[in-house]
Amino acid sequence: MRHGTAYVLLCTFVSVVAVSSPCPPGFVEHKKSCYWFSKIKANFAEARSYCQYFGSHLARVTSRDEDDFVRGHATIHGKAATYWLGATDLNVEGTWLWEGQQAMDYSNWSTGQPDNYGGGEHCLDIKQSYGNYLWNDAPCTSHAANFICEKGVKA
Numbered sequence: 001m002r003h004g005t006a007y008v009l010l011c012t013f014v015s016v017v018a019v020s021s022p023c024p025p026g027f028v029e030h031k032k033s034c035y036w037f038s039k040i041k042a043n044f045a046e047a048r049s050y051c052q053y054f055g056s057h058l059a060r061v062t063s064r065d066e067d068d069f070v071r072g073h074a075t076i077h078g079k080a081a082t083y084w085l086g087a088t089d090l091n092v093e094g095t096w097l098w099e100g101q102q103a104m105d106y107s108n109w110s111t112g113q114p115d116n117y118g119g120g121e122h123c124l125d126i127k128q129s130y131g132n133y134l135w136n137d138a139p140c141t142s143h144a145a146n147f148i149c150e151k152g153v154k155a
């Protein structure tokens with residue numbers, strides 16, 4: 001094959017791969033969403049802002065399948081000690097809502113959680129040391145954690 005032909009084929013392949021990915025660079029695709037597992041730590045509000053900067057939101061884990069994906073990816077690839085997800089009980093203690101609005105119908109709390117430890121835990125994180133990223137409530141402002149952003153795949 002001549003060099004010119006090979007170059008054209010390579011460019012075409014690269015273009016097709018780039019155009020066909022429904023997720024932004026660095027995001028991982030699963031079902032109808034794209035996820036970004038941060039390498040940096042932030043408090044809950046800062047993490048939420050980073051996700052918004054990427055046109056996404058803190059991840060809403062609403063099914064066993066999505067939970068398995070998130071916990072599996074964190075276990076095998078991300079490996080941070082903790083990740084924020086996008087739920088709080090800031091408005092009513094004990095009532096957990098995704099994005100402060102959507103009822104939490106699915107959950108996977110670690111044993112004994114949420115315990116509002118010390119009376120100041122209102123944000124949801126997943127902890128590696130709690131059964132490979134089972135759920136825990138943590139302090140929103142005084143605790144820095146990695147975080148997971150989510151956005152829907154492009155239509």
Ligand code: 2F8
Nearest residue numbers: 115116117121136137138139143
């Ligand atoms: O003993 C349970 C308790 O352990 C830690 O606090 C000492 C956790 N804190 C963080 O993960 C920041 C609590 O959330 C947990 O309830």
